[in-house]
Amino acid sequence: MTLGYLERLVIQALSAHALASSVAALAIGVVWRHVAASASPAVTARRIFLMRLMPSLLGGLVSLLVAVAYTLWETRVDAERAGVLGLALAAAGFIFVGAGLWRALIATRRTWSVRRTLLRSSGMPLPAVPLRAYVVESRFPVVALVGLVMARLFVARRVIDACTTDEFDAVIAHEQAHARHRDNLRRMAMTAAPDPLGLLPAGRQMQQAWLRASELAADEWAAGRTNGVLLASALVKVARLATTPPEPMPASALYSGEPITERVQRLLEPVPAAAPPPWPQWLRATACIALVAAALIALPAIHVVAERILQWGP
C-alpha cells in the first residue's frame, strides 16, 4: 500500500504508540503487584497510579519522538510503500486511543447521571464544611464526592442524623482527603488511559487495587487530622444504615464487607509506615536532563527504526 506524507506520519505515530505502550503494559502487567507493595496505602496508591499510566505516557512520548524525527528527516515524497506490520500496529494504536476515549465518554455520562440524581434530591448547602457540600434527601446513606476538579460533596440527611459532630467531622476529613488528592480525576486518567491495559483484566485489577489503597489512604489522612476511632465508628454507623435498604436494591449492589473490616481494623490499630524518602531534587533534574539528551541523541536512530517498521512485510 502506498501512502502520502501526512498519512505516513499518522501511521508512524500510531504504530509507535501501540508498540511502546504494549511493551510497557506487558512489563507492568507482570511486575505491578511486587512494585506496588508498601506498608503505606498512600505510597501504594501513588505507585499503582503511576504504573497504570506508564504505558500511555511512554506510548505518547515515543510517538512524539517519532513524529519529531519524521518531520526532521523524512523526505517530502508524495507516495511511499507501507508494509503490513506498520499498518497492523497503527490499527492497534487507533483501537487503544479510541477505546480510551470511549471509556472516558461512558464514565463521564454515568457520573453526570449520578450528579443529576443527587442535585435533584439535594437541598440546603452544608455550612462550615471545607468543601462545597449539600444535604441529600436519600434513603441510601450517601456520602459521595462527585466531580473531577471542583468536586461537590453530597451527604444524606440520615448520615448527619446518625453521626455525632466529631464523627461527622472525621467523615468530612475522609472526603476532603479524596478531594485534595484529586482521586476522581486520577480515576478518570486511569479509565481513559489509551493503552492495552485498558482492555485487559490486569488494568481492571490495578484500578481495583488503587481504589482500595486510596480509600485506606483517605482514612489514614483523616485519622491523622481528626480521630481514627471516631472515623471507624462513623464507618460502621454508615455501613449499618446501608444494610437495611427500605426497598430491595439490585443483588449486584451487595458486596462481602471485607473492605469495611479492613478499614476499621486499620483505623483502630494503625500500622506505622514511614514513606520512603523522595528522590532529591537534583537527582530528579539530572534524570530528566539525561532522558531528554538521550532522546535527542537517539532521534536519527528512532527515525530509521520507525521507517523499517512502517515498510516491513508485504
Next chain:
Amino acid sequence: MKDPLRPPAGLAATLGPLELRVLDELWARGAACTVRDLIDAFTGIAYTTLMTTADRLFRKGLLVRELDGRAFRYCPRWTREELDRHLASSAMSTWFSDDPRALKPLISLFVEEVSRRDESMLDELERLIRRKKERGR
C-alpha cells in the same frame, strides 16, 4: 441562592417537554384519556404530534393503554412520586454494579452497600470500637 448548575427538578431532566406536558395532563385528569380528549389542552400542537408523543410514552413504559373503539385510551402507569423514585433508584443502581468490566461513575463513596449477612460483622466491629474507646479513657 439557586444553584445555576441545578437541572430542572424531577422528571424534566429525563423527559422531553411535550412528553412531560402529556404526563402532567394525564396526572391532572386522573382518568384514562384518548388523544382527542387531550388535544384541547395542547393548543398549537398537531393531533398527530400528540399521538406520536403518547405512543412514545407508551413504548417507554410510562403509559398504559387500552383500545376503546378505534382509539387508544392512555393513563400513566405510575404516580408522579412513584416515577421519580423509580428513576432515582435506577440511576443509583448503576453506582453499585459489581461487574468488574462495567465502567462505574467517577465518584468517591464513603461506604458502598453492605449485605444483610454482614450485620454480625458490624456487631463485632462495633464491639472492637467500644473496647478501644474504653481503653482510651
